[in-house]
Amino acid sequence: GGELIDVDLIKSEIDDLVFQDGITFSGGDPMCQADACYEIAKYAISRGLNIWCYTGYTFEQLLELGKKKKGIIDFLSVIDVLVDGKFMMEYRSLDAKYCGSTNQRLIDVKKSLACSKVCLWEDISSKNIISFKRNEHIYV
Numbered sequence: 540g541g542e543l544i545d546v547d548l549i550k551s552e553i554d555d556l557v558f559q560d561g562i563t564f565s566g567g568d569p570m571c572q573a574d575a576c577y578e579i580a581k582y583a584i585s586r587g588l589n590i591w592c593y594t595g596y597t598f599e600q601l602l603e604l605g606k607k608k609k610g611i612i613d614f615l616s617v618i619d620v621l622v623d624g625k626f627m628m629e630y631r632s633l634d635a636k637y638c639g640s641t642n643q644r645l646i647d648v649k650k651s652l653a654c655s656k657v658c659l660w661e662d663i664s665s666k667n668i669i670s671f672k673r674n675e676h677i678y679v
Contacts (some may be wrong), residue, residue, distance in 0.1 A: 541567060546575055550582045561589035561619070570594050570601060573610035580617045592618045593638075595625040598657055600644050620660045623648040636662065 545565070553562065562583050569576045569592055580590045592614075594601070598621060605612035622638050622645055630640035637645055650658040 542554050546578050553579075553586055553588070554581050556586075556588075556641040559588065561591060563593065564591035564618075566594050570604070570611055570614070572595055573608065575608060577614040577617065580614065581584045583591040584617060589619045590617055591620045591622070593622045598644070598648075598651065615648055616652065618648045621648045642678060 546568075556562075562580075564576050564580070567616060576592075596604070601611055601615060601623070605615065620637075622643055623644040624640075626639045627642050628640070630642040632639075632641045635641050635643070644657065645660040645662075647658045647660040
């Protein structure tokens with residue numbers, strides 16, 4: 540489903556936002572439209588908004604895909620927090636903060652790109668590091 544919408548229309552809707560401090564890209568994986576999402580994200584940043592993105596891909600998969608499609612790396616470079624990994628019913632949790640299943644990670648993208656390894660996002664509102672279980676390993 541869905542419909543085609545011009546990027547400029549989305550930008551004008553961003554101009555109309557009141558009381559938001561960020562925008563979130565999700566649903567119908569944004570990485571499949573990375574070039575348009577990059578353009579929208581850059582505009583949102585110019586308006587003082589932070590950027591979150593939900594994707595079914597892992598961060599590592601995106602880096603590999605980005606070798607063939609530069610738009611993915613461009614888009615990644617402007618994302619503040621990436622929630623990566625597919626929702627998996629067997630890992631579903633109502634306690635998983637900002638994600639639906641515990642196999643998903645909340646990644647600080649800028650820090651991860653800078654140090655060439657996954658750095659989890661720190662939730663400064665609660666001063667806790669997000670932790671979760673993935674394939675029997677604990678990531679903190």
